Amino acid sequence: MIEEKIIEILKSKSGYVSGEEISDHLRLSRQALWKHIQELRDSGYDIVAVPHLGYQLVQLPDRLFPQEIGSGLETKFIGKKIHYQEKVSSTMDLALNLGLQGASEGTVIVTESQSKGRGRLGRNWISPKYKGIYFSVILRPKISPLQASLLTILCAVGLCEAIKENAQIEPQIKWPNDLLINQKKIAGILTELNAEMDEVRFVNIGIGLNVNTEKKALISSATSLKEELGKEVNRVELLKAILRRIETNYLLFRENRRKEIIEKWREYNTTLGKRVKILVRNQHLEGQAVDIDLDGALLVRKDSGVVQKISSGDIILCR
């Protein structure tokens, strides 16, 4: 807490701040202040100390610290509580425990690296340290489990909007949960439910986004923003934009303005109009992806002319 306050003071001034001023303000001894400055430096804050002038914050660390994400976030509830751990098995494991313990809606779990990052159906999500944005958010919508697919859809839209706004590049959405740039995967979304048949208790949305990941750490079907843009992206600012955009779209969902979400989704999608092959629990299906419905399900017109509703599955885009 004191370290957060020191950072606040340093951020509020453009030049040097005297140690005396900080010490007086926070009622610290000069020695205690020095110890906190050292700890901040160890966390990655670049703080210069000059005798007789004081301290200056030269550079923020490339870390997804809660105080950095929370600073100027201006959301209503998403990210009001942020749990940060440098390394976790999966943010979804923590989110499940927190959800069961009654964590409030909008609680975010963020990490710098995951040893067992999860994709859909138990697949792996490679999560190299300090390179990506790996987080989960706990939502508590008053919906039946049958309506939860649209949460994946609205998070995909929020992610696209944030990336477009923040990194000036436009991803495409491959139904149901992948974001692509130049046909390569840049992000994935995992949606997990804890529910009665009548009502969801909570939904955890897990997002893995390759931000500054180097090519050598990526599989051939994946890419990162850095690879596509040729430069690094500030992860803190991007995550803040993502949380804001997810909240905006989630509020549309809560206000039952689902059509607006679907309309935005259509703009980013790369699935509709294409011929697709779909694998759903050992069943194969082929046809034209014609639309998604208000529940977020994909409508596929088979060669027989029959339109089938697909709520989840792996799809291959044929052209």
Added chain:
Amino acid sequence: MIEEKIIEILKSKSGYVSGEEISDHLRLSRQALWKHIQELRDSGYDIVAVPHLGYQLVQLPDRLFPQEIGSGLETKFIGKKIHYQEKVSSTMDLALNLGLQGASEGTVIVTESQSKGRGRLGRNWISPKYKGIYFSVILRPKISPLQASLLTILCAVGLCEAIKENAQIEPQIKWPNDLLINQKKIAGILTELNAEMDEVRFVNIGIGLNVNTEKKALISSATSLKEELGKEVNRVELLKAILRRIETNYLLFRENRRKEIIEKWREYNTTLGKRVKILVRNQHLEGQAVDIDLDGALLVRKDSGVVQKISSGDIILCR
């Protein structure tokens, strides 16, 4: 384990079994045997000891002990593992923990009383000690969460079949999850999911059945088998029948023979053909309950003629 074996030996003989015979068979001292006999008596087994003759099992206890339920159960997987606790908060709490820990399909959690027995949407299920059958079963079907409603339906059918077979009285099913006798509630079913959007990880089915509950312990809208039949029902035998019947119907579900489940459900149902009022998350709806579909959803024809599909909700039967 030794006590289970003593019971097995006593059950296998119609008359007295000498202490020597049991001691030799189980390699126990006579004193150790005597101690185990005392413990069995404390658990409720009525065992008579006569000098020079030996021991005789006169009566089994009115307890849902795993060894009693498991004895001659003859199911494939439901009830192969039984967790028993004399008193729990809710069997659903234990089932969730066991499910998350990877408990195998068919694991049953049974208790004699619940301090916080749960109904749908956080409602209470009154669970007086030794009077009802309160249990949960963990299922791991390879389905999407959208297909889980039919699990409630098939358990309702299994319950009806077991009660009809075992207590010679036929309950009626009020969609989605209540069993009635003479318009009063005799049992409830609660279905909880832990799932991805693609696939359920596990489904816990919780069942509360009023068996030998006295009138004074029942609310006015509820009844028990004892109240309806005028005599007590053996809870162990009834629970065994329920587990068998649930498994039979679950196997139909797994073999995609859903129509057969729905056909049986129709026979027991008291909802179809009636005018119903439905409350779903603050939305009111009124119409004629015309059918249920293969997902277990209720089809209601509104006065406008439009048929609406209802996946869950509270219904009031109007006539």
